[in-house]
Amino acid sequence: MRLEEIKDPSQLKHLSLETMESLADAIRQKLILTVSKTGGHLAPNLGVVELTLALHRVFNSPVDKIVWDVGHQSYVHKMLTGRLDQMSSLRQYGGISGFPKTTESPHDAFNTGHSSTSISAALGMALARDLNNEKYEVVAVIGDGALTGGMAFEALNHAGHLGRHLIIILNDNEMSIANNVGALSSYLSRMRSDPRYYKGKEDIEQVLKRLPSIGPKVVKMAERIKDSLKYLVVPGMLFEELGFTYLGPIDGHNLHSMITVFQQAKRIKGPVLVHVLTKKGKGYAPAENNPDAFHGIGSFDISSGKARPKDGPPSYTEVFGRSLTQLAAHNPKIVGITAAMPDGTGLKYLAEEFPERFFDVGIAEQHGVTLAAGLAISGYRPVVAIYSTFLQRGFDQVLHDVCMQNLPVVFALDRAGIVGEDGETHHGVFDLAYLRSIPNLLVLAPKDELELSQMLTGALQHSGPVAIRYPRGQGKGVSLAKRYEPLSLGKCEVLEEGKDLVLLALGPVVYDAAEAAEELKGKGISCTLINARSVKPLDEETLLKVFRKCKKVLTIEEHVLAGGFGSAVREMLGRHQLNDVQVVSIGLPDTFVAHGNANLLRQKYDLCPEGIVKTVREKFYFRTAKTGFSTL
Ligand SMILES: Cc1ncc(C[n+]2csc(CCOP(=O)(O)OP(=O)(O)O)c2C)c(N)n1
Incomplete structure (x- = not known):
């Protein structure tokens, strides 16, 4: 049977192993071809080809529910559940998502994108x-x-206690995005790599079989011996002690083993954990050799395995990472914390230069934030670099552990705003709303990479907590010569003064507002252009002065409108009872923004020069020399 003929996973039930193996080859080809064009999570998917085939062979989706943790490894599942033809639209606007979506297929049992939720969700379904x-x-x-995420432990704890039938498949490839970290990871590694475990397991089974089983005393003794020996040599004791039946470790590229063990798991009552060993990037040499680069990748050349080169300025991430490392060279109290994303956050530069002052906590954002609080209260200057979307996990820790004690922790929120193809689970568009309500915390957004460095420099001199949000992707290409001159925090920057309209923008969209201001000037409308820089505190002194002169204000932010920057401006006007100022806001509506090209999405939501001009035309009424008494 050819891959193209598979419209439903039930078709796998009676295939020979050879046919399934040839399907595995075809799937790998399709994965490589697709992701080389669309970009996406290649290495994780190459690693689960046989695992996914075996799952769909043994279980009956969609009646049986398969919950993919994170969900970035669900491409093979999508191919086998009727979406092969749509793979070319993967992650594109209007196309299929790179993550499971219940709205996309009944085979996607639960939406995911953020890590460590699968066991909780699956346990809820089992209940x-x-x-x-x-x-x-x-x-x-x-x-x-x-x-490594705390929520997974909470769920294991509860599932073991409840004892309901539930199957957990642990896909162990020794990698998170980078190398996995932590004591649990070392425990798993020992199981996979130490032949004594395998041998020990076999030996001990023989010994136990030979133990006499007569007389209660002997039985008790035998059990004691069994138990103590088990602790020494039987793999999976940790899971067994938590109440799971542990099966494994098994080879995750051997279809026969997996099919057999999954069938066995179905027969066992209560919670079962199957430990499957896979290789990230399996079957494509560049991904096998460089699994972290191929974890999530843009389009690339298949024969060389090289990403298509990007010319132009360095990314915000890189400028942040290098600036921090430089600042750390002059201040031995600076430490960096990442939750499993040393590359993605740019903390890898700090890790290379000052490994003893770099901490990767695993996918444990909550722990990372409170760890920073502990370091800060002991005199250190922690910088916690977490994507905007993932810091949602650490809200209470930011509030309760850091801000309530006014500790000097800097939060570097990368990927703030629209992130593009990863879509609704990954857009960083809620941070202002969830952060600006917290006392003591300063909330800042640079307009470009120079300001990012300067804000970081300033934040590391500030005596309380500071959050800096900045976007994914390349900076504006501005000179970085003055990068270590600290910005005075809480002040905005008036870039142009005009009398008709105030364009008040936050973040890099300031550059779009500047373009719009130019165009509006041509239409006879003169704008005051302000780079807001600080959402909390607002630079009330400057803003009130400007608003007293000009009563038409357009706020622009790449964030949801509810609770965002425009809301903050309205609250300020309310506090000062300036009721005659007309405020219109560009930002994201009350909906989850879909996946797709970031610039395309920005255009959709008017976060571009044309969108700004269009909004001015639609929402404001001007009397100008060129336009007469009318809108534009
Ligand atoms: C809460 C949260 N933090 C960080 C991430 C970013 N992230 C996506 S996948 C991943 C690594 C997952 O590793 P693993 O579960 O072992 O899957 P693999 O890719 O190795 O198959 C990370 C850190 C996330 N999705 N969610």
Whole structure:
């Protein structure tokens, strides 16, 4: 059977192993071809080809529920569940998502994107099944990286306690995005790499079989011996002690082993954990050799495995990472914390230069934030670099552990704003709303990479907590010569003065506002252009002075309108009872923004020069020399 003929996973049920193996080859080809064009999570998917085939062979999706943790490894699942033809639209606007979506297919049992949720969700489904007296399997597929997240432990703890039938498949490839970290990861590694575990397991089974089973005393003694020996040599004791039946470790590229063990897992009552060993990037040499680069990649050349070169200025991430490292060279108290993203956040530069002052906590944002609080209260200057979307996890820790004690922790929120193809789970468009309500915290947004460095420099001299949000992608290409001159925090920058309209923009959209101001000037409308820089505190002194002169204000932000920057401006006007100022806001509506090209999405939401001019035309009424008494 050819891959193209598979319209439903039930077609896998009676295929020979050879046919399934040839399907695995075809799937790998399709994955490489697709992702080389669309970009996406190649290495994780190459690693789960056989695992996904075996899952769909043994379980009956969509009656049986498969919950993918993070969900970045669900491409093979999508191919086998009727979406092969749509793979070319993967991650494109209007196309299929790079993550499971219940709205996309009944085979996508649960939406994911953020890590470590699968066991909780699967346990909830298993409970619902039991309450309804229904019969089906619930399977959570979780990576060793995702297993470092606290929520996964909370769920294991609860699942072991409840004892309901639930299957967890641990896809262990020893990698998170970078190398996985932590004591649990070392524990898993020992199981996979130390032949003594395998041998020990076999030996001990022989010994136990030979133990006499007569007389209660002997039985008790035998059990004691069994137990103590088990602790020494039987793999998976940790999971067994938590109440799971542990099966494994098994070779995750051997279809026969996996099919056999999954069938066995179905027969066992109660919670089962199957430990599957896979290779990230399997079957494509560049991805096998460089799995972190191929974890999530843009378009690339298949034969060389090289990403298509990007010319132009360095990214915000790079400028942040290098600036921090330079600042750390002059201040031994500076430390950096990442939650499993040393590359993505740019903290790898600090890690290279000052490994003893760099901490990768695993996918554990909450722990990372409170760890920073502990360091800060002990005299250190922690910089916690976490994507805007993932810091949502650490809200209470930011509030309760850092800000309530007014500790000098700097939060570097990368990927703030629209991120593009990763879509709704990854857009960083809620941070202003969830941060600006917290007392003591300063909330800043630079207009370009120079200001990012200067804000970081200033933030590291400030005596309380500071959050700096900045976007994904390349900077504006401005000179970085003055990068270590600290900005005075909480002040805005008036870039142009005009009398008709105030364009008040936050973040790099200031550059779009500047273009719009030029165009409006040509239409006879003179704008005051302000780079807001600080959402909390607002630079009330400057803004009130400007608003007293000009009563038409357009705020612009790459963030949801609810609770965002425009809201903050309205609150300020309300506090000062300036009721005659007309404020219109450009930002994101009350909806989850879909996946797609970031610039295309920005255009859709008027976060571009044309959108700004259009909004001015639609919402304001001007009497000018060129336009007469009319709108534009
Ligand atoms: C809360 C959260 N933090 C960070 C991430 C970014 N992230 C996506 S995948 C990943 C690594 C996952 O590793 P693992 O579960 O082992 O899966 P693998 O890619 O190795 O198959 C990370 C850190 C995320 N999705 N969610």
